[in-house]
Amino acid sequence: MEDVAALDKPFKLYTISNCPYCEAFKKLLASLGDGLADRVEVVNCDDPDKMLDVLMKQVSCFPALLSKDDDILFIGIVPTIQDLRRALK
Numbered sequence: 001m002e003d004v005a006a007l008d009k010p011f012k013l014y015t016i017s018n019c020p021y022c023e024a025f026k027k028l029l030a031s032l033g034d035g036l037a038d039r040v041e042v043v044n045c046d047d048p049d050k051m052l053d054v055l056m057k058q059v060s061c062f063p064a065l066l067s068k069d070d071d072i073l074f075i076g077i078v079p080t081i082q083d084l085r086r087a088l089k
Contacts, residue, residue: 009041010068011088014054016045024078025063032081036088040065 013029015022029037045051045062057066061076065087073087 009039011040011073012066013040013042014045014050014059014062014064014066015042016062019062021076021078022063025065025074028078028081028084032085032088036085039088 013025015026026042029040029042043050043054045054054064057070057072059066059072059075063074063078064072064076065074065079065084066072074084079087
């Protein structure tokens, strides 16, 4: 069952453990302020079921930030703080 709070989040950040880019992206997200980070559900894909879900969305590398409509906004990179703010508005 999905977390009720996660249903209100219009973006998903897919990550995996031991990924330096994923950790950097999560730190950047936490530094945003203005409640923008609250709009993003962080999904750790170490679980095989979650990995299958992300592969079905054609995500091939991490980190990956997707919109509610599964549009890929950033993949395999850590964006600048300005680009991330623009994407989350």
